[in-house]
Amino acid sequence: MSAVCAPTTRRLLRLALAGPPAAMQRHHSLDVSAPLLRTQGYVDGRWVSAASAFPVLDPATGQEIARVADCGPAEAKRAVDAAYEAFHSWKRFTAKERSVLLRKWFDLMTLHKEDLAKLITFECGKPMSESLGEVAYSASFLEWFSEEARRVYGDIVPSPARDRRILLLKQPVGVSSIITPWNFPSAMITRKVGAALAAGCTVVVKPAEDTPLSALALAELADQAGIPAGVFNVVPCSREKTPSVGEVLCTDPLVAKISFTGSTATGKVLLKLAADTVKKASMELGGHAPFIVFDSADVDKAVGGAMASKFRNSGQTCVCSNRFLVQSGIHDRFVEKLGRAMDAELRLGHGSEPDTTQGPLINARAAEKVVHQISDAVSRGATVLKGGRRRDGSFMEPTLLTDVTTDMLCTREETFGPLLPVIRFDSEDEALAIANASNVGLAGYLYSQDTSQIWRVAEALEVGMVGVNEALLSAAEGAFGGVKQSGLGREGSKCGIEEYLEVKYMCLGGLQV
Template sequence: MFLQSVPRTARLLRLLLPALPAAAMHRSYTLDVAAPLLRTQAFIDGRWVSAESHFPVLDPATGSELARVSDCGPAEAKQAVDAAYRAFHTWKRVTAKERSHLLRKWFDLLTEHKEDLAKLITFEAGKPLRESLGEMVYSASFLEWFSEEARRVYGDIVPSPATDRKILLLKQPVGVASIITPWNFPSAMITRKVAAALAAGCTVVVKPAEDTPLSALALAELSQQAGIPPGVFNVVPCSRAQTPSVGEVLCSDPLVAKISFTGSTATGKVLLKMAASTVKKASMELGGHAPFIVFDSADMDVAVAAAMNSKFRNSGQTCVCSNRFLVQSGVHDLFVDRLSKAMGAELRLGHGSEAATTQGPLINSRAADKVALQISEAVSQGARVVRGGRRLDGSFVEPTLLTQVTPSMLCMKEETFGPLVPILRFDSEDEAVAIANACDVGLAGYFFSQDPSQIWRVAEALEVGMVGVNEGLLSTPEGAFGGVKQSGLGVEGSKYGIHEYLQHKYMCFGGLKA
């Protein structure tokens, strides 16, 4: 019922709300990148392959067409899986040192071309160019990190209970991995998975999001330049219409040993069901609903700055961005006032290519409709708009601050994925923790306190996989990125991320003479 109600509500809102003042919808913007990086065909077995049909990639800020990309179907997906399977039997025997060397060359090429790669992100995902450049640094960092971890996949020699036996535990790559990635970090979500897989000795088939395939195809071009062998890294872009059939191949083909997915919890459950038919290893980084708790003892400068970073990065379209803001009564009014002023002073809507822009569009009109619905539903139930609140032309939504929010409102029950800050007042620590934990997902959580005892209590009590204490930005290749509850399975990044692509083999070496 919720999904069905969005279009009607959005149409009503558009009749009432004004147009985007920055006029991004009415200007012409040109994507200017080096020709070799703007690829529009699938990349299979080291070759650029055209599909029978194509689908458009749109600039979410203007709705204009950027390119038409090969619309792969089950046949192309199967070709990619077969190519990856053939390549695996060679790639797994390549030394860890050589795999490390190739990943490092790929890292160097991403770093060399980061400006052009950032432009692709800005135009196909809407992200401000400064943030896109940050994503490219983050994206390249996983290639660097796992190029180093490739040489540190150690097995074990375990003391045996018998003198005529030796016990060895070997770690070996699982095989072909299907990599299904989202649009909000169209480069980094690929490298975070693929770098670990290739470092471990696996081969991959990547299905990028239909909104943002250009970044994935640019990565394929640079992988080829880096010398990654044919079939080791494959990319099969497809439209929304083809996604179910392509996903079925990638999740059920018996030649695929592992799937790694980042996206919604609902989609993750569907993919897990398909993967279960052949008992595949699975990593799932799914939905979040991060609490952001400000206690009375918090350093207000730190809390407000962290709220700005955590909430408004990529216009609130990150899986770890703060969603539910819980502020203790003693500092509630001060925090609201300071945050409102910071929003007014620091946030500027516009096309991501414009230097002054800090807030680009949401990925499409459906995403903007969802945020608009959450705002209107909260206001209808008594929430007060302190700043923003308007659904604008295209897929733009004003950064919005709400107070007098209650736990029963949609914005407190469902992930927003947009620039909305709903603030709920609380009185006690126990109350805040109970509200924070009252959901079926647990990816990230944030809280702000200067009380050491409280910091330990709350950090241990929050039911999330990652906790930011007096910090609003968590992501780094050195950290273990993953959630609990229905936020997923496994971790990415850190020294543990490579283990998601390895299996343990127990070797009992008997008949030895003492």
């Protein structure tokens, strides 16, 4: 799932991770409190086993850190049935009652932030500082939607007839299937589930096969918070069982909605599965973000933004910048300062090491894709200024390319890795033409101190989110989502809860007024 979210087989992953770099030779063990390290599925308020289990590996070392129940379509169906049964009572909870429970869940996440961050680091590979940031970000959605639960307002519409009144009611859609990626294994769940539960829906979560431990830890905390049985269910499964489990979650007539974060290709498959029963769908799909630096920009701020946007989670985010467009007047100065920043700030290593800023990519195939894009660019005339090499396992050196042109793979497809290609441009119109020449449009960034230019470019960029002199734009309060083939709907913000609500028109007639 996601542009590099389709993992390799576990056999290939083990082979590719053999012989880690020297920094990885030390033994790193996952040490979290026992209640949070769950390895069974969570269905109808109970921990359930499956006929078999699949391994969860530390992508930095290839070591097995847990074996998790490999749920199949039977367990998925039981989870859907449990969610459907629970929906009839959960939707009758008052908004305040749902709000209180979500707030308790938020408080528990905050209390256990260290353990939750360790789980993310060991199953996903990101540095602990970033994992702690994800936990805070993840918890913020439960806090936000605990408050939004009490602000689901309907409307009273002036009627054209004296003896009638028109009301528009907001009601929960029902059981929602939540299918999430590995790169934000906690936040992508709470961003969806917080909204769903606040609206009065119940959910079945299918986490990515690489990162099920974070989802199961969230289930444990939901149970501790008092979320009723059947309201929140988690069905982990291996890559092999993902298609059959996904089919249940997207075709079962008891499911009213699907919400998916991942690749555009996978999103299209799920939409087709959901079409027969006309399910409501939210899709947060692939990105290919342009990062435009104009001559008027503050170069130091632009370099800082480029570092934050590109190298967070080793470039494995759907909103990280993929194409760096720098105007000719400041191109050389930007590239020089960026190279110095990369040397000074980036350190490869295991995410649990305190000085690590760059963890591994999720698996071997992710690293191979980056290598392939670098090779293609060099063969077409690009220059490698920094990095460019794959280390042992799935570690990839942060790489800076110049002399990049729009016919290179790295400017035509999402990378999902620490590759920063710089394209020189001359005019604003040229930059916009390059930036908009994509069939996806999730995020885009621009650096400029010209107010008129900021408005022109922000409005002209064909994306769902624009960062202006800011590279980290995600927040619970913001509407997250894209245009074109980057998806459907919005998550977070006041818009996020609307994705889990239907509008019912009620016409009250025969009034003696």
